[in-house]
Structure formats: structure tokens, C-alpha cells
Amino acid sequence: MDRIRIFMTGVGGQGTLTATTLFARAALEQGLDVVSGEIHGMAQRGGVVESTVLLGGWKSPKISHGEADIVLGFEPLETLRALPYLAKGGSVISNTEPLPPVGVSCGRESYPSMEHISERVKGCSAKCWFLPCRTLGVQAGSVQAGNIVLLGALCASGLSPFGPQALETAIRKYLKPSLVDMNLKAVELGVQALAG
């Protein structure tokens, strides 16, 4: 297979790292070479969370600017912030529902418009998709399931070397039994959102 670098970004508490690990485990289950990385020291306190999954034989867990084949954005401002990581010809899948940083909440800074974000994304990606993960997560059963919605979309996009079924297998194997059904539903909603 081709070697693929995926850069994931979100906000502390969104389940970005849970999604990253689940995706990496799904890849390993499929017999792929995988290495994954995360930076999260203080991220639990509302900071930016960045993580990576590199498939197909990379050694390093890190992605430099211009190296990501896929940027997976769990929060739209963070998608925009991460765009320099995207490689030429790379693709983007992003949540559209903001979590405003404190400067924005207090009215000191302004959040870029979704039009601006999608324009930027379209300007530098070969393919891109946007979906309302929070809403779809709630539809699946919990705000927290929004992360799995995005993973479902990634697996359905044709960019991932494996499809939604492999993700579902990993969900059944690695998530707590009480969370499995909700997250399977989240995958389904992500797949549908991408098709629709």
C-alpha cells in the first residue's frame, strides 16, 4: 500500500486521542504497519490536541508542515490552524461545529467564519468534506460520539486503506461494551453524512 500520514487535531475533551488510538488499532488489526503520536500534556484543560497516525511503514510519529496526506479536524478553527500540515494534493475532513476558545467567548477575539474556513480548505486540498459532528454525535447518543462520526467519515472517504467495517470491528473489540452500540451508530452517521 501507499504510505499515508494522517494529522488529527481537536480540542481537549473532544475524544481526539481516543479516536486516534482506535483508528491506529483498527489499522494494526488490518495487518498494516502503523505508528501513532500524540501531544497532550496540558490539553485536557481546553488546549489544542494534536495527534498523528502514519500508515505503511513510517518510523517517526511526527508530521511536519506539508507532510499530511489527510487532515482530520475535530473542530473547525483547529482544522484551519492545522492546514499548513497538509501536503500538496492532500485531503481534509472536518467538523463544522465550533468550540469557541476563551478569547472568543469573552468577545476579545473573533472566530473565523465557516465560509472563510471552507474557502481556505478548498484552496489547498484536493478533496474536502465538512460534517456537523456534534449534532450527529448527539443523534448517535452522546456529544462525545462526535469523534467517531468523523472517523466513520474518514473510513468511508476512500482515503483510508480500510473501510467502515474494519472500524466497526475495532469498536467492538476495544471499546467498553456499554459504548459499542452508540459508536457503531456514530460510524453509520459519519458514513451517511459523507455520502449525502
Added chain:
Amino acid sequence: MAHPILAGNSGEKHLLLGNEAIVRGALEAGVNVVTCYPGTPSSEVPDTFHRLKDGSYYFEYSVNEKVAMEVAAGAALGGALTLVTMKHVGVNVAADPLLTMTYTGLPGGLVLLSADDPGCHSSQNEQDNRYYARMANMPCFEPSTAQEAKDMAREALLLARKTQQPVMLRTTTRVNHLRGPVVFDERPKPAEIVEFARNVRRFVPVPAVARARHVELAKAMENIREVAENSPWNTVRGTGRVGIIASGIARSYLADVLAEQGWEDKVSVLDLGMSWPLPLALIEDFLRNVTKVIVIEELEPLLEKDIRALVQERGLGLQVYGKGEYLTIQGEYTTTAIQMALAQHLEAEPVSPVCFEGDADLPVRPPNLCAGCSHRAVYYVVRQIFGDDAYYSSDIGCYTLGLLPPLRMADFLFCMGSSVSSGTGFARSSGKDVVAFIGDSTFFHSGITGLVNAVFNKHDVLVVVLDNGTTAMTGHQLNPGVDAKVLGDACVHLDIESIVRGCGVTEVAKVKPFNLKATTKVFEEMKAKSGVRVIITEEPCILYARRAFKLVRPQAAYVAEQGPETDRVLNDFACPAFYRDDTGVQVDESLCSGCMVCMQISKTFKARKRSA
């Protein structure tokens, strides 16, 4: 079913965090004792040992790194195969015992995990602890993958047992926090406990003994140099005429650059996985087969300088390249930096694949005190009462995040436990009022000694012990202040107030910070006094309370009335659950923890039952 890290069989492959892989490696060596002080990026090592405890090893969260090191050294003297873990700055705390235990040697075997943090992802500096390996005379392993983290942890422990010399396992954040496949080997029974043989002329380093042991230490390191010469972790690949010597995670970046650029045939690479003591003969052989050499190591140019010295000593006429425009002494390396640096030497065109430079001035997202964090309530009160008249001495923990506006509760900070002592020094020299903040875990770590000193030397400081009942910043580890029910049978709860009084502090008050009126009263009273005063603010960390005590507050706040008063609460209290929309200030119910502090600040905030 037991966790695969405990029960996994030889040949099984699991996706592990670098830190989890270290745990498996230690178990595959038969580790008997593990001590630590948690610190990012090392914390998942002790946390995994704590979570998986199966009776095959002894584990403890020690109160600080020096104590962890001393308990570990005692255990290894008593014959146990021992691992002690900490972050890089923790080794500074532990340096005193460390630099002598290499003189005595430790018959049971001891490995120190030093988790360094190039790039300061969660640290106050980016010191390179390979210096400690050199200064203390410790063999040093530097893994670059999850598999190596597992294998080197085992090898380091086995080497420590065999040679009786303490060994360093030096990681960096990227290694601790990467995930990769790890193929398991057998997990044997715990190592045999080595019988302690009394030997005053070895284990009691009075000056006469120490002088003799220094000679023995040098001999031991020369013997271990032979291990490094033949180590499977120190390998040469390729036949190109340009030589590259690399260590640590930079080895992974290098491998990816060479593969991606198709430069593998142009270079010869010497990978140094066991990077101290230096395999001098191996390096010399390598240098004799290349026309120049590029040294790739993050942070300090230690290998670079050693190799320059070797080139001079052996009369090898070749250029050594290292730190420079792309390969800096600051921060982490990247594949791009290595590619740019190598392109200069391989007469290749560097490629800049960047297709979008990024928007300027995007709103930043600094880490913040959580919604419902009791520290915010304390800080709000302190700002109301002291404003900019006092100076704020901060310490290491979640509460450091109070440095941001509008709370601005940190004017200076050095290290774990420094808030009390440096606060008193600042007050003494400047004549200003000082409020020093310290958390419960940090108080036990090394705040106590500063407090004892403050009382003894009649300093003037108001110390606030922000007791949230856990070591919150690193992931809720146990400390002596943790709730007795949570501590379990193996530990005993210690009462901070009794300790503070025992240290000789007479002005002591305890308050629940979610009661703003009571908190304000206590701070006003203490402001009017002088000398060493301590206020203990007690409220469990909200994340911890949810997890450990299943705390759910049925009510959430909402804004009942918009206006300047509501705006003031938003601007002065700035809870992350607040946000502004077209109609004014709102409370995000899914973020609100129900602490009800905002409605004590202003009647424009009210409580209601949660909607779902």
C-alpha cells in the same frame, strides 16, 4: 481477563504507548520494585504499573523524585531489580542521591527513566539529561520506537543487574507518547532478590571510601564500554560516503527522510541506541569509511563534541557537522529540518512541500482552568481583595494556568515547591506583599521545607494551599493528601492542616472555596495580618470528583438577566462554560459543572435543573 501488558505471551503483537511499552519491558526483565514521582511525559509509566498491580512487584507514588530515588536505591541495595521514573526536571531533584549511588553501585540493579521534553510541551525548560548520564557515570539507552522502548527497558534493567551499576533509560516526549506495534517476549517470574552482603568500604561513601569507589566506577564504565561496542542497538547500515551518526527519536526522523527522498544509497548511518558510554572503536571504524560525518541529535551537541574530540585524538582528517541553521540546540527536530540539513551535504535540492502557510492572528487556545475548577474561585477572590498590590508566587500544577487574564495569578515561578521559598525571598528583598500558591501534591513534594524555612527565618508571606485532593495536572495520581477511602489499604492519609501547624505556623485557616463569602472573609482577615500565614482551600478537582466519587450536580447555571453586571462576570471570572452570542452572555450547560460560584458573584446568574 488480565491486561495484555501483564499476561501477553511471547510473539503477541500489541499497539502500545511508548510508556506502556516500557512497563512491558520492565516486566519482561522481572522488575521487583517501581518508584516514581509523576511528571509529563513520564506519567503513564507509573500509572500503568499502578493500574495493573498484580502482586508481582512493589509500586509506590513517592512524594518527590529525591525520595523516589532513595527508596529505589535502598530497594536495589536490598537486592531488588528496580525501576524509578520521573521527568527530566525531576532528575534535578533526585540528583543528590543519584550522583553517589553510581559510586556504591546497586547489587539488585536500578534503572532511572528520565523522560526529557524537547520543545517544552509541558515543562519549564528543555534540559538534556544525557548530561546526567555523563556526570553520574551511567550507561544510557535512547529508544526511538515503541518496540525499542520495550526492548531497551528490559535490556537496561538486565545490564543494571549484571553490572550492579545504575543505568539510564532516556526518552523524549515523542517516544513516551508515540503508539506503535510491540512484539512481546516471555514474561519471566520476578527477578531473584540478591542477598545483601555488608561492605562498609563500598556502601558507606565517607571520603576515603568515595575516593576508592571513584576509581572502581571508572573501571566499571570502561567495562560497560565493551557492551556498547557490541550492542545490537549500535549498528551501521548503508555504504555511502557521507556518514551520519544519530541518536534518540532523531533516528526515526532520519530513517523516514532517507526513505522518502531516496537517499539511502548516498549515506552510511551509525545508529546509536546505546549512546553512553561511547563505543569509541565502532565510531572510529565508521569514521574511517566516510568522507565527512553529520551528527543528528536533539538538544545539546554532546555526541557532536565527543566525535570532534575523537577525530582530533585519532588524527582522522574529516569534517564533523552538527548543530547549525536547521539542526538547532532548541526544541524538537523534524523530518523537514533533517531533510534541509542533509540536502546541503548531499548536493540535493531541498523540497518544501508546504502548500498553505497558514492564516495569521487566529484566536489562540491556551490551556485553561476547567469549568468548575475551584482554583478559579480562589483566584477570583484573591484578585478582588489584593488586585495588583500583591505579587503572586506560583508553583507547578494546574493552578499555574491561573496566570492568564483576567485572573493573572502568577508573577513568577521556578520549579516544583519553589512558591513558598522564592515568595519569601521576593518579599524580603522587595518589601512587597506576596501571595504564594501551592497545590497539595506539590506541598508534599517540596513545599513543606520552604514552609519550615519561612517559619524559622520569620519571613512574611501568605501561602495558599490549593488542595484539590489529587495530583491533578499529571492525571490524578495518589499523594499523601488524597482521600483516605481512595488511597486504599496500602497508604495512609496525611492531614495538611496538622502538618502546617506542626511546622510552627500559627495563623492557619481552612475554607471551602465554592463558598465565596466565607472565602472572602478568610482572605481579608489574613491580609490584615503579617508573618507566615497559611490558608488551605479544600475542594476536589472536578474531573477527579466525577471519576472517583461519581459526583454529578443536578443543577446548572444560566443567565437570567443580561446587562453590564453579567458582562462583568464574564470578563472577571471568565469560566470556560461562558460564551457570548448575539443575545448576550450564555452558559454552556454541557460544560457547566454546577459549582454555582457565578451566581454568588452576581444575581444575574441563576440555577436550574439540567435540561436532559
